[in-house]
Amino acid sequence: MIRIAVLVSGSGSNLQALIDAQLSGQIVGVLSNKPDAYALTRAKNAGIDTAVIEHKHFPTREVFDQAMHQQLLDWQVDFVILAGFMRILSEKFVRAWEGKMLNIHPSLLPFYKGMHTHQRVLNSGDVFHGCTVHYVTPELDAGQAIAQGILKVGPHDDANHLAHRVHGLEHLIYPQVVEWICRGDLHYVQGQAIFKGQPLTDPVQFCKF
Numbered sequence: 001m002i003r004i005a006v007l008v009s010g011s012g013s014n015l016q017a018l019i020d021a022q023l024s025g026q027i028v029g030v031l032s033n034k035p036d037a038y039a040l041t042r043a044k045n046a047g048i049d050t051a052v053i054e055h056k057h058f059p060t061r062e063v064f065d066q067a068m069h070q071q072l073l074d075w076q077v078d079f080v081i082l083a084g085f086m087r088i089l090s091e092k093f094v095r096a097w098e099g100k101m102l103n104i105h106p107s108l109l110p111f112y113k114g115m116h117t118h119q120r121v122l123n124s125g126d127v128f129h130g131c132t133v134h135y136v137t138p139e140l141d142a143g144q145a146i147a148q149g150i151l152k153v154g155p156h157d158d159a160n161h162l163a164h165r166v167h168g169l170e171h172l173i174y175p176q177v178v179e180w181i182c183r184g185d186l187h188y189v190q191g192q193a194i195f196k197g198q199p200l201t202d203p204v205q206f207c208k209f
């Protein structure tokens with residue numbers, strides 16, 4: 001059984017979706033850089049080991065990342081899931097987990113990398129919006145996209161409402177992609193995602209119009 005760690009900084013609704021999905025793999029630890037992250041409570045309620053490593057106690061990003069890396073090794077983790085983890089990771093850390101680390105981002109990548117995606121989508125008048133599960137590479141929000149949840153922006157959507165709708169999609173697609181990993185349906189070979197034995201050319205789409 002594949003051993004998974006989830007890295008969090010906040011509410012952890014994606015963590016909850018992963019817990020509720022009863023994956024074929026095991027979430028062996030939840031690591032937060034914030035001691036008051038509600039995600040830690042969710043983990044404890046589910047009987048999952050937790051660790052808090054506060055970035056502000058470390059002199060550099062690299063030393064902080066090394067402490068996280070050591071915790072992941074202690075948990076004997078096979079795969080790392082970023083679920084609302086709000087720190088940029090050092091290249092060394094990312095390289096150490098390349099092909100074994102996923103993130104979810106609240107936009108249809110490659111559009112709207114970075115922050116405030118919902119407002120930026122509204123400002124641009126886009127028709128479609130959503131979220132993307134992607135492998136993590138050193139360049140921010142730029143690793144290969146595996147799956148996208150897509151919705152249509154409504155005339156009455158504001159940024160909060162859009163965030164809520166996108167979250168609903170996140171909770172659908174993230175457990176699905178992690179389950180593919182757990183079942184051995186999704187691999188990463190030399191920078192390329194292999195899905196069910198074939199190179200993945202485009203992300204798998206889940207539409208909710």
Ligand code: GRF
Nearest residue numbers: 011012013014084104105106
């Ligand atoms: C999500 O919007 C996700 O796309 C982004 O951070 C947020 C995490 O939310 N990476 P939660 O902590 O899982 O509720």
